[in-house]
Each structure stands twice: as structure tokens, then as C-alpha cells.
Amino acid sequence: MVQHLSRRLFLTGLGSMAISAPALADAPLVSLRPVLRGAQPSGAERIVQAAGLKGEVVFAVADVSTGLQLEEMGGDMGLPPASVAKALTALYALDVLGADHRFETRLLATGAIENGILNGDLILVGGGDPLLDTDDLAKMATALREAGITEVRGAFKVYVGALPYVFSIDPEQPDHVGYSPSISGISLNFNRVHFEWKRSGSTYAVTMDARSAKYRPDVDMATMRVEPRKTPIYTYSRSARQDRWSVARAALGAEGARWLPVRKPGRYAGDVFRTLARANGIVLKDAQITREMPSGKVLVVHQSDPLESILRGMLKYSTNITAEMVGMAASIKRGADIRNLQGSAQEMNRWAAETYGVDRIAMVDHSGLGDMSRMAPGDLVAALVIARKTGALRPLLKPFALTDRQGRVVRDHPIKVDAKTGTLNFVSGLGGFLTTAGGSELAFAIFTADVEHRATIPRSQRERPSGARSWNSRSRKMQRALIERWGALYGS
Incomplete structure (x- = not known):
């Protein structure tokens, strides 16, 4: 009786939703085929047609308890998953590294210590912690002083x-x-440096710092030059010891700030730690970067949060560098000799095939930022169904809100969704789990992409190209309509 009541309430409330009543009345489908001339399109096909998206739309949905595929459109076609890929990366890291895994950043000493004097080298050893920040380095500098150095x-x-x-x-x-910084064995502040400017008369005062909740140390390894031009807004040039930036004066206005990517992570961390050590009375020479595994006496150890907590934050805030670092760490743990990001992604693809029996996942990274990645929604759904039986992933996913026709969030919606979104310009994805009003749990994945149009966008305009916002907005609306359809069709 309770089940019938909740379903009746759900159907009563659908009048204010984007999905139409006729669409909800369609019988469940196993797959969708091209509509024959004169044939009536299905509810899902009408939803896709109404979105008016140029490009491809593919999706798959399955019952979690039975694994039965309920509906699909192009479910075996691979499209760029964008950040939905982070759901797979989370499963990869959990399986290989374990939920309790912690990354360590250490300070080592080579040489004897006498009366507080280290007669040898001090080494800041990065351990692949994606969340290491300036506050953490400050604690390590204080601990070094307290250790008597x-x-x-x-x-x-x-x-x-x-x-x-x-x-x-x-x-x-x-x-x-x-969102596309460098990666190395040490990362600080997501490998981003804070650029701030303020007009003072006819000139600008600019700062480049490694700010955090408690500190904002200036850095020498990143510089900014304001130049009298309109475009390009930013330029970057490499040097042996610095990230050298310039910015167009016409783009600045009175004041403002933004985070810029760091391309020399080791020098960034070394620069900041030297400043923090000096604040503790310890003067260090300029940092030397090494890729040779050091040995020595451990003086200080900083441990990250458990991996499960790191992944929850990654899925909530969609931090690309976190996905790449935990993915690469998992590939190394599996014994792969990885030399670059693509090699690590290929190892994850092999793992997915071994673990879930899927062969249409071809990632080129772990974050989904690269648009050459391909993932079939049916393969992701197959992985989600198996993962759900172990209790993995869904507790880490962010709740996904459903809205009415005016775009307002419907509170206490009878359909509960936990999912990972994914957005690139003219690429949109959504994958995860939904629980219907009747208590049925479904796994789903929806990918949309206009790959041909995306390829025409110049690199300099890829941050905010014309038309991308409206295209992605229509894709999101379509995704919500499909979820409401599935919640009604398979709700009991």
C-alpha cells in the first residue's frame, strides 16, 4: 500500500516537471532504434529530439539488483565522458590502493645532526599527495624546528x-x-599559483603567492608582467627556473585575482617551503630538483587524509589533478612502468576490462579532460552495477538535483540521484545511480557530444567558446528529463 501511495504522489507531481505525461506512459524498452517513417517515436526519443542537440546522444540504464539493461540508445558507442570518467577513476583507486590508503610527504636528512646543525642535505620528498597545501608545509616546517634543527x-x-x-x-x-596544471610527484595547492592585481594610478601592483587558509607566502618561481595590449590576455614562456607570465593591461580592470597553473611543481613547493622554514629560523639554500629516490633519516612525516575522503572531494569538486595523481598512483601500484599520463590511463583501461569485463573504455587520462577519451555508456553502467553490489562509489557521489520547468530545484523529489557530472565545451555527461519513488535502484550513464564542432574551436578560445553554455544547458535539461522518465517507468 505504501508503494502505491508513493508512486501516486510521484505521478501527481510530474505536472510541473519538464517531462510530458505521454512520455511517461511508454512501455519499458530494451533498446532504441532509428524510427521508421510513419512510426511514432518513443518517449526517450522525443526527449532527445526536443533537446535539439547537434552531435551524438547515447545512454544506458540498468537495474542494479538484477543487472538487466532496461533501456539504451547507442549504448555501445564511445563518446568523450568528460568528468564522468572520475567515477571510474575512483573505482580504480579504491580497488588498487584501498579506501584507507594515505599519501606521505616527508623531510629526510642525509648526514649527521650535531647540536641542531644538519651536516648534510635536507630533502622534501613528495609522495603523490594531491591535497598537499601551504598549511601542510607550514606544519612540516614547524615540526622541523621542533625536531631541533x-x-x-x-x-x-x-x-x-x-x-x-x-x-x-x-x-x-x-x-x-x-584546471590543466602540471603533474609530478609533489603537488602544492593543486599546482596553482594565485595571481592578484590592483590598479595604482597608471600602473598595477601584482602579486604571485601560494595562499592557503592561514598563509600567503609570495613566490619567486612565478612572475607576472603587465603589458600594454588587448590580446592575447595571457602568455606563458618557459625558463629554467621560473614560470613567466604576461597579461594584457586592457583585460585587468581596477582589481581582481585568479589561479594560474604551475608548470614547475618541484620549484613551487621548494620555494614555498624555504619561506616557511625561514619563518621558523631555518635558512635553506635554493631548492634543487631531483628524480632520484633519496635515502636518509626521516625527520618529519605528513600524512594525507584517507583515500576515501580524497575521492569524495574529487567527485564533489571535480578536481582534475586529484584524479590524475590517484590514477597514476594506482597504475604504479599495479606494477605498470608508466612514463606519461596516457600510459597510466591505458593501464586503467586494462584494469576495467579485467575487473568488469568491458572493452569499450579507452581513456587517455584519469580526469576526462582530454577529449580524445572514449567511453561507452553501456560499459560504464556495467561497471556501476557490479561496483554497487560491493557498496562502493555511491556513498562518495554528490547528490544531483532535479528541477521543474523553470529550472528551480524540487526539494524532496521522490527520485533520489547520486551522480558525477561531466562538462567540456560541447560535451556533457552524467553517470551514477538513481532510486525511484518505489525504491528500485538503477545505474545509468548519459553522454552527449558534438565532437566535430568542438574540433573547430581554436585553442585560445577553449575556455569560453560561443554557444557552449546554451548547448550544455540543453544537454543538462535532457538528462534530467531522461532520469524522470526512468524513475517513473521503473519505479515499482
Whole structure:
């Protein structure tokens, strides 16, 4: 009786939703085929047609308890999954590293310590912690002083070899976007540096710092020059020791700030730690970068949060560098000799095939930022169904809100959705789990992409190309309509 009541309430409330009543009345489908001339399109087909999206639309949905596929459109066609890929990366890291895994960042000493003087080198050893920030380094500097170190007579080194170096997660992105930084065995503040400007008369005062909740140390390894031009807004040039940026004066306005990517992670961490050590009375030489595994006496250890907590944050905030670092760490743990991001992604693809029996996942990274990645929605759904039986993933996913026709969130909606969104320009994805009003649990994946149009966008315009916002908005509306359809059709 309770089940019938809840379903009746659900159907009564659908009048204010984007999905139409005729669409909800369609019988469940196993697959959708091209509509014959004169034939009536199904409810799902009408939803897709109403979205008016140029490009491809594919989806799959299955019952979690039985694994039965309920409906699909192009379910074996691979499209770029965008950040929905992070759901697979989370499963990969959990399986290989374990939910309780912690990354360690250490300070090592080579040489004897006498009366507080280290007669050898001090080494900051990165351990692949994706959440290491300035506050953490400050605690390590304080712990070094409390360990009795007052002077370091040898070199100061930063070990970056725990992970391969990657210049940019996706080299096709503009140089200045903070979501495509470099990767190495040490990461600080998601490998982003804070650029702030304020007009003072006819000039600008600019700062480049490694700010965190408690500190904002200036850095020397990143510089900014304001130039009298209109475009390009930013330029980047490499040097041996610095990230050198310039910005167009016409783009600045009175004041503002943004995060820029770091391309020299080891120098960034070394620069910041030197400043924090100096604040504790310990003067260090300029950092030397090393990829050779160090040995020595452990002076200080910083442990990350457990991996499960790291992944929950990754899925909530969709942090690309976190996905790449935990994915690469998992590939190394599996014994793969990875040299770059693509090699690590290929190892994850092999793992997915071994673990879930799927063969239409071809990722080129772990975050989904690279648009050459391909994933079939049917394969992701198959993985989600198996993973759900172990209790993995859904508790880490972010709730996904359903809305009415005016775009307002419907509170206490009878359908409960936990999912990972994914957005690139002219690419949109959604994958995860939904619980119907009647208590049935479904796994689903929806991918949309206009790959041909995306390929025409110049690299310099990929941050905010014309038309991308409206295209992605229509895709999101379609995704919500499909979810409401499935919640009604398979709700009891």
C-alpha cells in the first residue's frame, strides 16, 4: 500500500516537471532504434529530439539488483565522458590502493645532526599527495624546528619522482587555465599559483603567492608582467627556473585575482617551503630538483587524509589533478612502468576490462579532460552495477538535483540521484545511480557530444567558446528529463 501511495504522489507531481505525461506512459524498452517513417517515436526519443542537440546522444540504464539493461540508445558507442570518467577513476583507486590508503610527504636528512646543525642535505620528498597545501608545509616546517634543527649546511632538495612529470593534463587547453596544471610527484595547492592585481594610478601592483587558509607566502618561481595590449590576455614562456607570465593591461580592470597553473611543481613547493622554514629560523639554500629516490633519516612525516575522503572531494569538486595523481598512483601500484599520463590511463583501461569485463573504455587520462577519451555508456553502467553490489562509489557521489520547468530545484523529489557530472565545451555527461519513488535502484550513464564542432574551436578560445553554455544547458535539461522518465517507468 505504501508503494502505491508513493508512486501516486510521484505521478501527481510530474505536472510541473519538464517531462510530458505521454512520455511517461511508454512501455519499458530494451533498446532504441532509428524510427521508421510513419512510426511514432518513443518517449526517450522525443526527449532527445526536443533537446535539439547537434552531435551524438547515447545512454544506458540498468537495474542494479538484477543487472538487466532496461533501456539504451547507442549504448555501445564511445563518446568523450568528460568528468564522468572520475567515477571510474575512483573505482580504480579504491580497488588498487584501498579506501584507507594515505599519501606521505616527508623531510629526510642525509648526514649527521650535531647540536641542531644538519651536516648534510635536507630533502622534501613528495609522495603523490594531491591535497598537499601551504598549511601542510607550514606544519612540516614547524615540526622541523621542533625536531631541533636550527641550521642546514648541505643542499636543500625536492624529490619529485614519485610520479612521472606531465607538463599539462591536456595540452590542447589554453596555457592559463588552472584546471590543466602540471603533474609530478609533489603537488602544492593543486599546482596553482594565485595571481592578484590592483590598479595604482597608471600602473598595477601584482602579486604571485601560494595562499592557503592561514598563509600567503609570495613566490619567486612565478612572475607576472603587465603589458600594454588587448590580446592575447595571457602568455606563458618557459625558463629554467621560473614560470613567466604576461597579461594584457586592457583585460585587468581596477582589481581582481585568479589561479594560474604551475608548470614547475618541484620549484613551487621548494620555494614555498624555504619561506616557511625561514619563518621558523631555518635558512635553506635554493631548492634543487631531483628524480632520484633519496635515502636518509626521516625527520618529519605528513600524512594525507584517507583515500576515501580524497575521492569524495574529487567527485564533489571535480578536481582534475586529484584524479590524475590517484590514477597514476594506482597504475604504479599495479606494477605498470608508466612514463606519461596516457600510459597510466591505458593501464586503467586494462584494469576495467579485467575487473568488469568491458572493452569499450579507452581513456587517455584519469580526469576526462582530454577529449580524445572514449567511453561507452553501456560499459560504464556495467561497471556501476557490479561496483554497487560491493557498496562502493555511491556513498562518495554528490547528490544531483532535479528541477521543474523553470529550472528551480524540487526539494524532496521522490527520485533520489547520486551522480558525477561531466562538462567540456560541447560535451556533457552524467553517470551514477538513481532510486525511484518505489525504491528500485538503477545505474545509468548519459553522454552527449558534438565532437566535430568542438574540433573547430581554436585553442585560445577553449575556455569560453560561443554557444557552449546554451548547448550544455540543453544537454543538462535532457538528462534530467531522461532520469524522470526512468524513475517513473521503473519505479515499482
